[in-house]
Amino acid sequence: MKNKKKIILSVISVVVVLGIIAGALALYFTRYHKDKNDTEELFRQNVASVGYENTIEKAYPQTDLYDIIKDHFEADLPEGKTEKKVVIIGYDGCRADILAEKQEKGAVSYLLENGASNNLTYCGGVNYPEVNTQDTSTAPGWCSIVTGKWADVHGITGNGITKAVEPKTLMTNLVEDGTIDSASFITKWKGHFSRDGATYLDEKAYCEENNLNVEFELRKGKKDIHTGAMEEITSEDCSDFVFIIYEDTDSAGHDFGFSYNNPVYKDAFKTEDAYGYEVIKAIEARETYETEDWLIIVTSDHGGIETGHGGPSIQERMTFVVMNKEWD
Numbered sequence: 617m618k619n620k621k622k623i624i625l626s627v628i629s630v631v632v633v634l635g636i637i638a639g640a641l642a643l644y645f646t647r648y649h650k651d652k653n654d655t656e657e658l659f660r661q662n663v664a665s666v667g668y669e670n671t672i673e674k675a676y677p678q679t680d681l682y683d684i685i686k687d688h689f690e691a692d693l694p695e696g697k698t699e700k701k702v703v704i705i706g707y708d709g710c711r712a713d714i715l716a717e718k719q720e721k722g723a724v725s726y727l728l729e730n731g732a733s734n735n736l737t738y739c740g741g742v743n744y745p746e747v748n749t750q751d752t753s754t755a756p757g758w759c760s761i762v763t764g765k766w767a768d769v770h771g772i773t774g775n776g777i778t779k780a781v782e783p784k785t786l787m788t789n790l791v792e793d794g795t796i797d798s799a800s801f802i803t804k805w806k807g808h809f810s811r812d813g814a815t816y817l818d819e820k821a822y823c824e825e826n827n828l829n830v831e832f833e834l835r836k837g838k839k840d841i842h843t844g845a846m847e848e849i850t851s852e853d854c855s856d857f858v859f860i861i862y863e864d865t866d867s868a869g870h871d872f873g874f875s876y877n878n879p880v881y882k883d884a885f886k887t888e889d890a891y892g893y894e895v896i897k898a899i900e901a902r903e904t905y906e907t908e909d910w911l912i913i914v915t916s917d918h919g920g921i922e923t924g925h926g927g928p929s930i931q932e933r934m935t936f937v938v939m940n941k942e943w944d
Contacts, residue, residue, distance in 0.1 A: 650922055651878070651922065654875045654876070654877060654931065656930050656931075658876065659711075659930055659931055660672065662713035662714075662716045663712055663713045663716075663736070665716045666712070666713070666715045666716050666718075666734070666936075667734065668734055668735055669733060669735050669943070670735050671736070672736060672744065672930070672934060673743075674736075675735075675736040675737055675743055676735055676736070676943070677737065677738060677743075677760075677766075678737045678738065678739050678760055678761050678915070678935055678937075679760050679761065679764050679766060680737070680764075681704075681737075681913065681915065682761065682763065682764025682765075683764060684911075684913075684939075684941075684943070684944070685786055685857075685911065685913075686790075687944075688700060688702060688909075688911040688941070689702070689790060689796060690795065693909060694909055696906070697907055697909040698907045699856070699904070699908050699909070700796075700856065700908070700909045700910075700911075701857070701858075701908050701909070702856070702857045702858070702910070702911045702912075702913070703857075703859075703860065703895065703910065703911075704761075704858070704913045705860055705862070705891075705895055705896075705912070705913065705914045705915075706758065706859070706860060706861040706914075706916065706917065707862055707864075707885070707888050707889070707892075707914065707915070707916050708754060708862060708863050708865060708866040708916070709863075709865045709866025709870075709916070709917070709918060709919070709925065710865040710885060710888075710919070711865075711876070711916075711919035711920060711931055711934070712736055712916075712919065712934040712935055713931075713934075714876060714881070714882065714885045715885075715936060715938075716876070717876075717882050717885060718889065719886055719889060719890070721890060722886065722889035722890055722893050723889050723891075723892025723896055723914050723938075724889055724892075724914060724938050726893055727896070727912065727914065727939070727940055728938065730940065732912075732939055732940045733938070733939055733941065733942050733943045734936070734937075734938050735936065735937050735943050736935070736936055737934075737935045737936060737937050738933050738934060738935065739756070739757045739918045739919075739932075740752045740933050741760075741767060741768075743933070744928075744930045744933045744934065745928075747928050748927070748932075748933065749766065749768070750767035750772070750773045750774070751773060751774040751775070751926040752918040752925050752926055752927060752932040752933055753917075753918055753926045754775060754805065754807065754917055755772050755774065755775045755776070755777065755815045756772045756773060757916075757917025757935070758815075759772040759785075761915070761917070762785040762786050762787065763779075763783045763784070763786070765783055770783055772815055774926070775807055776807065777813060777815065778814060778815065778816075779816060779818065779819065781818050781822045784819060784822075785816065786857070787799035787801060787830050787857050787859065788819060788823055788830050791823075791828050791829055792826070796856035797829060798829040798830070798853075798856055798857075799829070799830045799857040799858075799859070800830075800831045800833060800848050800855040800859065801816075801830070801831065801832050801833065801859045802833045802835060802841060802844045802848065802858070802859065802860045802861070803833075803834065803835065803841065803860075803861040803863075804834065804835045804836065804837060804838065804840065804841050804861075804863055805861070806834065808834075808861075809832045809834070810832075810834045816832065838863050841861070841862055842862070842891045842894070844860075845858070845860045846895065849895055849898045849902075850898050850901075850902070852904075862888035862892070863888075864884040864885070865881065865884045865888060865916075866920075868880050868881045868883070868884035869881055869884075869923065869924075869925070870920075870923055872923070873922060873923055874919060874920025874921055874924075874925065874931065874932075875922075892914055896912060910940070911939065911940065911941055912939060912940045913937060913939040914937070914939070915935065915936060915937045915938070915939075916935040917935065918932060918933075919931050919934055919935065
């Protein structure tokens with residue numbers, strides 16, 4: 617009887633060990649195994665299938681968004697409109713080729729169906745194939761968008777660097793000069809403004825010291841970002857400039873690989889794109905929507921390759937802008 621129990625225990629032990637080995641191998645192949653099929657050729661084919669208005673070679677710098685937003689606020693109000701507003705719906709770590717997976721009830725498809733412009737942009741300071749002058753990473757990417765400058769001016773060459781107050785973000789500049797009344801920055805990543813070395817730590821302190829109505833709102837998780845975004849958009853006194861960063865694609869890329877061939881990464885894009893759609897529909901449902909002139913922007917800070925980003929590859933460099941106005 618004792619020998620029988622020993623045999624059973626031995627069999628169970630072997631099964632457990634085999635299970636651990638299988639799990640480790642599965643993790644390796646989903647998280648660490650290089651995707652040899654994620655080639656530049658395939659990337660270019662997928663980008664072409666999206667139907668961007670420009671080419672990779674003629675991609676716009678992501679810094680151009682600064683002037684597009686500024687011009688929107690400074691332009692004359694259209695007839696029947698009494699207030700201007702802007703929302704940036706950011707998909708952190710979202711590659712330009714993944715938009716080939718756009719879905720019916722997603723922000724990208726909805727905007728395009730309603731005449732939005734759809735353009736390739738680049739991060740990293742210079743366009744591909746030149747070697748990037750700043751990391752193709754979160755802090756330098758978003759900082760370049762909201763300051764309209766590259767790292768040679770704003771100083772954020774990579775993550776973990778605190779920007780000097782100058783150059784200020786567009787949110788702070790517009791509130792400080794009285795162009796808008798308020799701005800909100802909604803994210804969950806503490807590297808933006810909530811830990812040592814955070815990008816906007818000094819600017820946040822500057823806004824607080826000068827009683828500027830720029831809210832830096834840290835949420836607890838990916839779903840909580842969307843909760844915060846919806847609360848802001850649906851509020852009667854919604855900020856004039858709302859900056860939202862969803863983290864789904866970046867998290868999926870780091871965990872399982874930034875690749876068009878990766879179903880987990882594709883699903884992450886679809887999740888945040890569904891969030892973006894809900895934000896747009898909430899804007900349209902506002903009681904004051906008919907008198908508001910909204911600029912709606914969906915964009916990304918950087919792409920990725922394998923399980924990381926920061927480097928010079930085309931997969932890391934090409935981003936995108938889909939917005940409900942023409943790119944002038």
